[in-house]
Amino acid sequence: MSQDPRDRTPELPVTSYALLGLLTFGDELTGYELKQRADNTLRFYWVAPAMSQIYTELGRLTEHGYVEPVTTQGGARRTTSYRITAAGSTALRAWIDESRVGFPTLKHTVLLRLLIGHASEPDRMRAILEDYVAELAGALRDLRDVRDSLRGADGPGEPFHYPSVVADWGLDYFAAETRHTRRALARLADVAP
Amino acid sequence: MSQDPRDRTPELPVTSYALLGLLTFGDELTGYELKQRADNTLRFYWVAPAMSQIYTELGRLTEHGYVEPVTTQGGARRTTSYRITAAGSTALRAWIDESRVGFPTLKHTVLLRLLIGHASEPDRMRAILEDYVAELAGALRDLRDVRDSLRGADGPGEPFHYPSVVADWGLDYFAAETRHTRRALARLADVAP
DNA sequence: ACAGCCATGTAACTCGTTACATGATTAC
DNA sequence: GTAATCATGTAACGAGTTACATGGCTGT
Numbered sequence: 001m002s003q004d005p006r007d008r009t010p011e012l013p014v015t016s017y018a019l020l021g022l023l024t025f026g027d028e029l030t031g032y033e034l035k036q037r038a039d040n041t042l043r044f045y046w047v048a049p050a051m052s053q054i055y056t057e058l059g060r061l062t063e064h065g066y067v068e069p070v071t072t073q074g075g076a077r078r079t080t081s082y083r084i085t086a087a088g089s090t091a092l093r094a095w096i097d098e099s100r101v102g103f104p105t106l107k108h109t110v111l112l113r114l115l116i117g118h119a120s121e122p123d124r125m126r127a128i129l130e131d132y133v134a135e136l137a138g139a140l141r142d143l144r145d146v147r148d149s150l151r152g153a154d155g156p157g158e159p160f161h162y163p164s165v166v167a168d169w170g171l172d173y174f175a176a177e178t179r180h181t182r183r184a185l186a187r188l189a190d191v192a193p
Numbered sequence: 194m195s196q197d198p199r200d201r202t203p204e205l206p207v208t209s210y211a212l213l214g215l216l217t218f219g220d221e222l223t224g225y226e227l228k229q230r231a232d233n234t235l236r237f238y239w240v241a242p243a244m245s246q247i248y249t250e251l252g253r254l255t256e257h258g259y260v261e262p263v264t265t266q267g268g269a270r271r272t273t274s275y276r277i278t279a280a281g282s283t284a285l286r287a288w289i290d291e292s293r294v295g296f297p298t299l300k301h302t303v304l305l306r307l308l309i310g311h312a313s314e315p316d317r318m319r320a321i322l323e324d325y326v327a328e329l330a331g332a333l334r335d336l337r338d339v340r341d342s343l344r345g346a347d348g349p350g351e352p353f354h355y356p357s358v359v360a361d362w363g364l365d366y367f368a369a370e371t372r373h374t375r376r377a378l379a380r381l382a383d384v385a386p
Numbered sequence: 387a388c389a390g391c392c393a394t395g396t397a398a399c400t401c402g403t404t405a406c407a408t409g410a411t412t413a414c
Numbered sequence: 415g416t417a418a419t420c421a422t423g424t425a426a427c428g429a430g431t432t433a434c435a436t437g438g439c440t441g442t
Contacts, residue, residue, distance in 0.1 A: 013428080013429060013430090014302075021305075021308065021309035024312050031394070032392060032393050032394080033392095041308065042308075045299060045300075045301040045304040045305055045308065046299075046300055046301065046304075047430085050431060050432080052394095052396080052430085053431080055394065056429090056430085074439095075438085076437090077393080077437085077438050077439070078393090079392085079393065079394090080394085092309070093313055096310075096313040096317065097313055097317055101302050101306065101321055101324065102302045103328055103332070104299060104300060104301040104302050105240070105299075105300040105302075106237070106238060106239075106298075106299055107238075107239055107240065107297060107299075109207075109294050109295045109296070109297050109298075111297075111359050112211055112214075112235075112239050113289050113294065114355055114359050115234065115355060115356055116214035116217060116285070116289070117289075117354075117355035117358075118217070118352070118354070118355050119214065119217050119282065119285050119286055119289060120286055120289040120290055124289065125355075135296055139296070156383055161310075161311070162307055162308060162309065162310035162318075165307065165310075165377050165380050165381070166307050168380075169373050169376070169377055172372075172373050172376070173373060177366075179365075180362045180365050183362070183365070184362055187358050187361075188358070190349055206400080206401065206402095208401080208402085223422090224422070225421050226420095240402085242402075243403060243404080244421090244422080245403080245404085245422095245423075246401080248422065249401095249402085249423095269410065269411095270409085270410050270411070270420090270421075271410095271421090271422090272420085272421065272422090273421090273422085
């Protein structure tokens, strides 16, 4: 087994490449800023890494020469921004082109509970589903803001084209999820109206 | 902080409750069988835990008295099945009713790459999306089989009612995901036909 | 003055994975 | 007889979390 060259363990964890990817949009970012970007976009499709992990990954990326720290002494305060290097771009490209993509993983806290709904009461299940609808509305709002912030540079060939395709996908995703939840609610209503 | 009683760390990891939940459908299962069930249904909405983890969780659940091992000596071979206890049912119910549900987590290997698509070539992105459509078709097939296997006991009040609601949700989910992928493909085609 | 944000890091810990190890039973 | 499946576990490790610790800057 393991003859497929794409089976070899990649040098870096995926989250490392995700953060590296966030540095390909032209600006140098501090760990703190990277966290904000991740919370803005990455959290919908990947994770919102803890601050501590961001610094860990930045250390790792630096060791590999994929990013370069740019330290600024602003008075008594030192901040370090990171810039992607040529080696970093190459590595990222290689990762996109050669790593095994695999199937997306869903940890659906709501569906997991619904699956064993018979272990509780229909009322509880309905409450969970209704809460979920409300949270989905929040996610939709947040993502819509992100999507709107991309306008102006979201055409084909423009810097935010791919992010805008992804954001629209995300909007469709949450809209679909809302429908699926409503549908489940309707079916539970059939049981006990 | 942490005044909300639901913020207290739950006694068990979620996967433990997930496996416990699989034992509420009436039968005693071995670790091996539990793995098969998990691969069948749980994998779509939660995870497909490794064998080794299943045994770990079963040990944990046994320690807590939430499951009872039933050892069978079948000739030279010993197998251990597990049965949920009354304490286990109570704990599961408490978990469903009181634990914080949170928002589902998506680790979308495809969208992550698409987000930074500008770091590679449109052709690569298209290939990734097309592969994904194919894999979705496979998932749909598998899930449809599962769903069909529930027929006969999937009405309101029947044992497999909740699982069937969840399975139908999953089918809708993958169908929607297929549409979203196609939509993204169409938008990439606008760039370079 | 004080809260809230900006900014960086370390330590302990847990979940979950892969690799390794072993052996019985069943189907061909 | 031998391959696949059934069955159970241990060990090493890695990714990612929470908790802890520190301190500068900004707005009111």
